[in-house]
Amino acid sequence: MKISKETVVEKKGYRLHILPSKKYKTISIVAKLKAPMKREGITERALLPSVLQKATQQLPNVRTLQSALENLYGTGFSSDGSKKGENHVLSFRMEVVNEVYLKNQEPILENALQIFSDVLFDPKVENGAFDESIVAREKQTLEQKIKSIKDDKMSYANMRLIDHMCKDEPYALHVHGYLEDFEQITAQSLYEYYQAMINRDLLDVYISGDVDQTEIEKLADQYFTREFSENADDHKHSELTGSIEAKEIVEEDDVNQGKLHIGYRTNIKFGDPDYYALQVFNGIYGGFPSSKLFMNVREKHSLAYYAASRFESHKGLLLVFSGVDPKDYDQAKSIILEQMKAMESGDFTDDQVEDSKEQVINQLQETMDNANGLIEVLYHQTLSGKDIPAEELIENIRNVKKEDVIKVAEKIQLDTIYFLTSQEGGE
Amino acid sequence: MEELVYEQLNESVFREKMDNGLQVFLLSKPELAKTYGIFTTNYGSIDQTFTPIGKNEKVTVPEGIAHFLEHKLFEKEDRDVFQDFTKLGASANAFTSFTKTAYLFSATSQIEKNVETLLDFVQDPYFSKESVDKEKGIIAQEIKMYDDQPDWRAFFGTIQSLYEKHPVKVDIAGTVDSIQEITKDDLYTCYETFYHPSNMVLFVAGNFNPEEMMEQIRTNQANKDFKEIPEIERSYPDEPKSVAKAEGSITMPVTTAKAMVGVKEDVSSLNGEELLRAELISGMILDFYFSRSGEFYDELYQADLIDDSFQFETELDRQFGFTILGGDSRKPDELAARLKEMLHSIKEKKISEEDFTRMKRKKIGQFMRALNSLEFIANQFTHYHTLGVDLFDVLPVIESLSAEDADQYVEHWIKDDRISVFQVKPQEQ
Structure with missing residues (x-):
């Protein structure tokens, strides 16, 4: 087994994670800025990645900035905002070709890091405001994005499920923000939000690739040090109290295929003792093509092309999704619910448990072969405040027994059944 | 076995053509945990008209058949091949494009067995009337899923504007109607023509010993009986150089x-x-x-x-x-x-x-x-x-x-x- 070693160093205003590896021909740099999920400021956070990536003081427009990255052998640079449990995380990802593979003497990595740092800390600003035209244009783009969510029916159904299921929890907030906020956001107010964010958000920087640790630390210090931040994490998550009453919601839209999405509460989070059994549970229930959902909804009853489940590690959710003909709603729904009952009553073999463990471990190891995948796995740990070495994660999965999986099934509670169906409803 | 070395990239590929015509390529990456294997036939959705092996007349098969065949190869008389890969801790998948059909797995353990499973399931078809009929419902849902995706519709609509006659204009999965016509015999006809080893390529990349792997593949192929076949005759309509509609x-x-x-x-x-x-x-x-x-x-x-x-x-x-x-x-x-x-x-x-x-x-x-x-x-x-x-x-x-x-x-x-x-x-x- 080959597992990368992570070195974590507390720095001034940020935490540096170094992941030396000979697996890649490139060096990956990822910066993650984290804040608690709040209604206030969420639209600003949705706008910021695209505004920041457009211009810096040194490279004052998109074309010069992008040309500079192209000259650095097509250095890839992207950013986005995402929801991790009840945190809002802005990620900036860069991938630079390792100089050893190039017939070139320029310091490619250092020049790329300079751009990375400028995008984060030295954006184009005039008179205490971002560039007006950039902000105006990016607002238009975001508006389009928000309106287009409806065009991707799978994401839309997923969003609607969470809207209903987590109605009064921060988790239901939309990561793309809200149109009603647009009017009050100006180039100046966005810059004010940015200043608070860049100073106060928790910053983690990951660097992975065939790098020398001492050299990379020196470079990182040069480009990521922050003056103001204490970089402390004191955020508490909301807990759902009281019993859950399962609800069923049917909405209509102009679709050929109905989208059946079901939300459960697992009551299990990353780092909890039964988190490993939850992973094995998901493997048997709906995580793979060998799982109960795929075998029953698709293979046995030919109702769907896809039927699967996945879990959210920080909020404690299990989400089932399938695309079925509107007329098959009741049948597909009862099969999915029956399979959950089967899990509770232990209607699966020890062999299935073993197979699921192997699949989960395989998936984890494959993910860790990929630089961004490994960084995501490690960031999960950072988020939960529980640093568990990869060997231990795998060992814990291996130790899961059938009883543990049944216990997980018993803990899981049905919350919301959501069906997006055609206007005729297929009845 | 021949080794192709690419110095600037620090990569090397081992290549061998098996006696039955199968091209094998191996790329060893011992730094990785993962191995990825893909077994590809040079046959895709555009290969709709051809002369079946052993016949003299051209046939035109229903639209979407290459993709249908891809789905059905996973099902055997007694089992679903996904389960075989599951038992080996691997994940398997397949895809059909305009010109290719490919079967693949990735795994971090039991690599030899996984390669064996990949070769054996693709080279041992089992099609029955019941299982062909059952698949029609599943693929119909797959087609409807794509029908709801504006990007896919835009992509295919553009190709349909460009091409007047060529089967590249036909959706890879066919239509809900066209797949109803597919029979077990059609699948065998396509299989026998296009899944001959001489029309196929195996590429395995990842964490394994290339000499041993090649030997294993050699033995696996030598144990199977394939008749030598003449070159496959495929036929395509004459397509004008100008677009079908502006x-x-x-x-x-x-x-x-x-x-x-x-x-x-x-x-x-x-x-x-x-x-x-x-x-x-x-x-x-x-x-x-x-x-x-x-x-x-x-x-x-x-x-x-x-x-x-x-x-x-x-x-x-x-x-x-x-x-x-x-x-x-x-x-x-x-x-x-x-x-x-x-x-x-x-x-x-x-x-x-x-x-x-x-x-x-x-x-x-x-x-x-x-x-x-x-x-x-x-x-x-x-x-x-x-x-x-x-x-x-x-x-x-x-x-x-x-x-x-x-x-x-x-x-x-x-x-x-x-x-x-x-x-x-x-x-x-």
Whole structure:
């Protein structure tokens, strides 16, 4: 087994994670800025990645900035905002070709890091405001994005499920923000939000690739040090109290295929003792093509092309999704619910448990072969405040027994059944 | 077994042609935990008319059959092959494209057994009437899922505007109606013709010993009986060089319209290396004008004619080729008109040597980044191999290109009768 070693160093205003590896021909740099999920400021956070990536003081427009990255052998640079449990995380990802593979003497990595740092800390600003035209244009783009969510029916159904299921929890907030906020956001107010964010958000920087640790630390210090931040994490998550009453919601839209999405509460989070059994549970229930959902909804009853489940590690959710003909709603729904009952009553073999463990471990190891995948796995740990070495994660999965999986099934509670169906409803 | 060494990239590939004609390539990456194997037949959705092995007459099979066959190979008389891979801790999958059908797995343990399973299940078909009928419901849902995806509809609508007769215009999965006609016998006919080892390539990349792996594959293949077959006769309609229709559109329940501009590429006279050069040069020219650093992108973006969904691609393969540009737009008519003008104007413009060097660097970097992925290496190597090109030659070919090559390319590239516009229009509320 080959597992990368992570070195974590507390720095001034940020935490540096170094992941030396000979697996890649490139060096990956990822910066993650984290804040608690709040209604206030969420639209600003949705706008910021695209505004920041457009211009810096040194490279004052998109074309010069992008040309500079192209000259650095097509250095890839992207950013986005995402929801991790009840945190809002802005990620900036860069991938630079390792100089050893190039017939070139320029310091490619250092020049790329300079751009990375400028995008984060030295954006184009005039008179205490971002560039007006950039902000105006990016607002238009975001508006389009928000309106287009409806065009991707799978994401839309997923969003609607969470809207209903987590109605009064921060988790239901939309990561793309809200149109009603647009009017009050100006180039100046966005810059004010940015200043608070860049100073106060928790910053983690990951660097992975065939790098020398001492050299990379020196470079990182040069480009990521922050003056103001204490970089402390004191955020508490909301807990759902009281019993859950399962609800069923049917909405209509102009679709050929109905989208059946079901939300459960697992009551299990990353780092909890039964988190490993939850992973094995998901493997048997709906995580793979060998799982109960795929075998029953698709293979046995030919109702769907896809039927699967996945879990959210920080909020404690299990989400089932399938695309079925509107007329098959009741049948597909009862099969999915029956399979959950089967899990509770232990209607699966020890062999299935073993197979699921192997699949989960395989998936984890494959993910860790990929630089961004490994960084995501490690960031999960950072988020939960529980640093568990990869060997231990795998060992814990291996130790899961059938009883543990049944216990997980018993803990899981049905919350919301959501069906997006055609206007005729297929009845 | 022959070893191909690519020094600059620090990669090497082991190659052997089996006695039955199967091409095998192995790439060893001991630093990784993962191994990826892909078994590909040079047979896809466009191969609809052919002379079946042992017959003299051409047949035309129902649309969507290559993809249907891909689904059905996983099902055996007594089991589902997904389960075999599950038992081996692997994940398996498959895909069908215009020109290929591929079966693949990835795993971090029991690699030998997984390779064996991959070879054996693809080389041992079992089709029954019951299982063929059952699959029709599943594939119908797959087709309907795509029917709801505006991007897919826009992509295929553009190809259908470009091509008049060629089966590239047919959706890879077929239609809900066409798949109803598929029979067990049709599947066997296609299988026997196109799944002969001499029409197939196996690529395994990852953590294993290449000598032992090759020996295992050799033994596996030697134990199976394949009759030698003559070259497969495939037949395609005569496709005009000009587009089927200059404009097309569909209406869908989308919030934002889409406008796509397609260019019908002429690949008829190109050999493998020329195809690769054409693909690289057109990619670099499009990048120069239409990526975020480009003057055309900037103009379109500032004018609010495009947003982040704007994309462009060139696909050149045996038999067909196209370039497609476009995306969501609030002013789809204006975008389509501007894109056409821009494409025409490329001929009058020149890319400076300095800018061209920047585009070369970008291409080199993108290629190096892609090499981090076993999937990219194995899939692309196989693809280029079927066209007679070596994937790792991409690097020296990029390095050999000059601004002059680009100038020459644009001279004959854009012609008015080779351009189509296709739109996805929102429904009137």
